[in-house]
Amino acid sequence: MDIVRFREDVWGREVLLGISWELLWVVLALAFAAIIIHLLVMAVLRKQPRPSAEGRRITRHDVYDRLFHWTMAISVLVLLFTGVMPVLGIDFAWLTIHWVAGLVLTAVVLLHVVRAVFFQGISTMVVTPADLKEPFEKSVKPGKYSLAQKGMHHAMTALVLLVIVTGLLLFAVMDTPWWERSNALSEATLGWVFVLHGLSTLGLIGLTALHVYFALRPEKRFYTRSMLSGWISENEFAANHDPARWAPDEPV
């Protein structure tokens, strides 16, 4: 199985084209395997009673953060669909939809970075020594975000930033309503850009699969609800978070 694709041109030069799409099946298989293993482990483990959703409500995500999350989610799904379906042989005019979704993703990510860094503070996402104890000590509860959630966020951040940067490079050399295509990037450079764009795409496919799985897990579903409605219940808060590490805003 190849990791990347090459092509030999008429002068016998090897030209790097991009990743081998056989890796897509590897990523899907790995994600599927991880999900199945987790399902089995959770089926065996003793089920904890779930905290009630009744009672006082605590704000977890305000409307701007929810808007950002879902806009980003839709744009990532559209990007994955339009980018991967043609590779699988499903023909349609995908390119314009792809770059429009890419620009939407770039815009919301920029807005999120500005908001998170300058208005919200990034401390809730920083991994601390206390976070590292979570998997090993049941008595240690997380702040607003658990170690797993922070890990998912950081991994997504790295992949999304990589896919955006490489995507913008490709966007800069293609025909758009604002400029004509150019050969500003050499064939060799384009090959590397496509490799990085492809690898980050595969990473996003795997992480998105895991993210959606955990979002649907029964014991995590209240987090998914909070990303739609903005709140978790006081009981859910008490059961899953340390009030000393996260003091939520006024209740909903």
Add this chain to the structure above:
Amino acid sequence: MATHDVMPDIELFQPVTVEDASAIAERLGRTGWILAGGQDTYGWLKDRAKSPSAMIDLAAIENLQGISASGEGISIGAMTTLRDIIRDPLITERFPVLSQAAARVASPQIRNQGTIGGNVSQDARCWYYRRGLSCYRAGGNLCYADTPTSMNREHAIFGASRCVAVSPSDTATALVALDATMVIHTPGGEKRVSAEKFFVGPAVNITHMTVLRPGDILTSIEIPDTWAGVESYFEKVADRDVWDFALVSIAAVMKTKAGVIEDSRFVCGAVECVPHRLTEVERAVRGQPRNAQTGDLVAGYAGRGARTLAHNQFKVPLAENLVRRALRT
């Protein structure tokens, strides 16, 4: 540079039924090559730009040949030679635009051997692509033709989307004008696709010119009587009168009553990766008399939306003039 002194090993299959041919083609996938008249094939092989390990020769399949009339039109076997299409009275009397288009393909020798199925299925003729460079159409990341210094006077002015190759088939233009239907045998059964949808632009699929995939075989082309016996016009402008691809071509069919155009189809060739319907011209001429004044009135629509390259701006006035010539009596 690839050497040309040794003939490569190629396995030859000569099936006698379409089902066998399709099964072999599906099994071989990209390593197999469907062979009709060979006029597109041998150029690829001689340049060593393509190297299939097996050929599937359709010449022995009898029901792929011939022209027959049905109650609603005619059916042309995909292996029918262009020479037969030029001479057959079913076509010359009812669909002369097609026989005129076939008569302008290449040269007499090529028309004796070349088939209509092969003519519509032929690959792009962009020399950068044909020479074996790793362009978008070849699965690469660049277009060599769309640069300020490229040799691109023969390339597209519409619908580029990263690749600027044009549809090289003369008969394709006429078949789209006649609203033909392509009958395709696929591993999953028979599929019927309108001629207009048979050809695929780079926005949809940049590595294929048609909807045909490994295992698919174009078996026949059906032309309905909708445009039988109507006024028609075909003209191909090329650097040479013989054995050359079009710079721009036009195929037009017009239903007229007392000299007034009731309905029409205008199709330009060699301006886009697919035969280019001139729908604005069609709308503009409806209800207008077929004459030079109408031609002058609507010719400008032919070039609307064109995006020219460094060396093919002439194609816009050329297309407009062909519309004028199609409309004058």
